[in-house]
Amino acid sequence: MNSKRLYALIIKEFLAVWQDKKSRLVLILPPLIQLFLFAFAATLDVTNISMVILNRDYGKQAYELTQRFQGAPYFKHIRYVNSLDEIQKAIDNQEAMAALHIDEQFSKQLLSGNEAKVQLILDGRKSNTAQIIQGYANRIILRYYYDFAKEMKPVQQNLPIPTTEIISRNWFNPNLVYTWFTVPGLVAVLTMVISLLVSALSVARERELGTFDQLLVSPLTPVAILIGKTIPGLVISMIEGTLILIIAIFFFGIPFTGSIIALYFAMIFFILSIIGIGLFISSLCSTQQQALLGAFVFMVTAVILSGFATPIDNMPLWLQKMTVINPLKYFLIICRALFLKAMPIRLVLQNLIPITICAFINLFIAQWFFKKRLE
DSSP states (O other): OHHHHHHHHHHHHHHHHOOHHHHHHHHHHHHHHHHHHHHHHSOOOOOSEEEEEEOOOOOOHHHHHHHHHHHHSEEEEEEEEEEEHHHHHHHHHHHHHHHEOOOOHHHHHHHHOOOOOOOEEEOTTTTHHHHHHHHHHHHHHHHHHHHHHHHHTTTOTTTTSSSSOOOOOSSTTTOOOOHHHHHHHHHHHHHHHHHHHHHHHHHHHHHHOOOOHHHTSSSOHHHHHHHHHHHHHHHHHHHHHHHHHIIIIIOOOOOOOOOHHHHHHHHHHHHHHHHHHHHHHHOOOSHHHHHHHHHHHHHHHHHTTTTTOOGGSOOOOHHHHHHGHHHHHHHHHHHHHHHHHHOOOOHHHHHHHHHHHHHHHHHHHHHHHHHHHHH
């Protein structure tokens, strides 16, 4: 293998990416925009909840309960209504996600030591949000009942006080900050996006410019062509991956508790596995537009089957088996674990082995395809 020719090919690839406005635009702006959009917009936290309250009691106890909701940090937009028809209208028109109905007997039932019920109506069209709101409301109501029973115990002996109280402690993310879960995953996802786009556009760009056939008849071997196409993609992806990592740690303030060397070691093999897929897609396409479409199809499938947004355990068994060949799944585990819980090197290697196997297989397929083109 002639090192000078290989070096020239690598320099040519860097210059091709830098001089192409489309490539520069695709590789720099979208990943950074996606990082901030996903971090701030793609969240399962439910805040700023709109709620309507129908209070038919007007007693002190009912008033105190409504004030608990008024002071809760999650319920930001509370409106009082005067009839059930107004509740129905608010839910139907999506003016409110929840409605609290307190009947005329609420305070009386509480003071007499009987069970006092309230009705919570939720918009089931957003099932996940409705379940979270129900959890918030249940905690507020149960806490109010506990405080009321404790206050009234000396007066009414038949009013029970709960004997146990759950004290929760959240490991690795004490305050349940959702960006601590999302952004480390974005380090993996956006690194994949960058490396896939660099490699997917590589051969397709050569085809559009008419230089691919010249490359095939050059003295370079298929292995040399593969290396010349791989190294620029690896370097560019590592640089942008580092930039995303710096933003995650210093801008979003997410603690990095593991080994940075282990993360970069895993990142190298992960990028190589994605570059192999990108080169294969690029070799099948005649234009950069086709390559972008092919890369998009792979990216969507890989992200869905990686556990980034939904747990893999919740998927059907046949889909869980398909995730075994997805390198993003393993790198996602490494990123999140190294950020939040200082994953031991033994477990890093356990997840790195499948990524390495994927890298060798994907690059071998890409090299085989180049060799077939030369024949």
